[in-house]
Amino acid sequence: MTHPQTWSGRLAASNDVDVRPVPEGRRGMTPGKSMLYPSAQMVNDAIRAIPEGQSVSTRDLRLELARQHNADYTCPVTTTMMLRIVAEAAHEDHDHGAAFAEITPVWRVLDKRAPALRKLTFDPAYLFEQREREDLSSERSRTRASDELT
Helix, strand or coil: CCCCCCHHHHHHHCCCCEEEECCCCCCCCCCCCEEEECCHHHHHHHHHCCCCCCECCHHHHHHHHHHHCCCCEECHHHHHHHHHHHHHHHHHHHHCCCCHHHCCCHHHCCCCCCHHHHHCCCCCHHHHHHHHHCCCCCHHHECCHHHHCC
């Protein structure tokens, strides 16, 4: 019997990046334009680049990832799945004794409206505590992706 892979293992194994044409029927996206399907590692690296005290919306994260990879869009569904992997790996690392300064600061992207929160296997309360500690609840903490992720 195989054992389930750890979230950190899934993060480390996720390095496939794909850019494909937007399929027909994608609401709000022009068919034929390019869409990035990011890896969890790519999302992880982008989140680690966000400075303490700054937050980035998932929308701005997707825009910046698309810009960095010469794509018109970043797939919102894939991004949400990759955000979950990053968040679960960060939680796993913290559970194994890593300090908050050592884990990926997913709280700088995941706020109470983030779709990825519904899928988490842990209580996201500590994410909100970290947001509060960094004063990320205010609009002034929100930055445009192009300001901080480059």
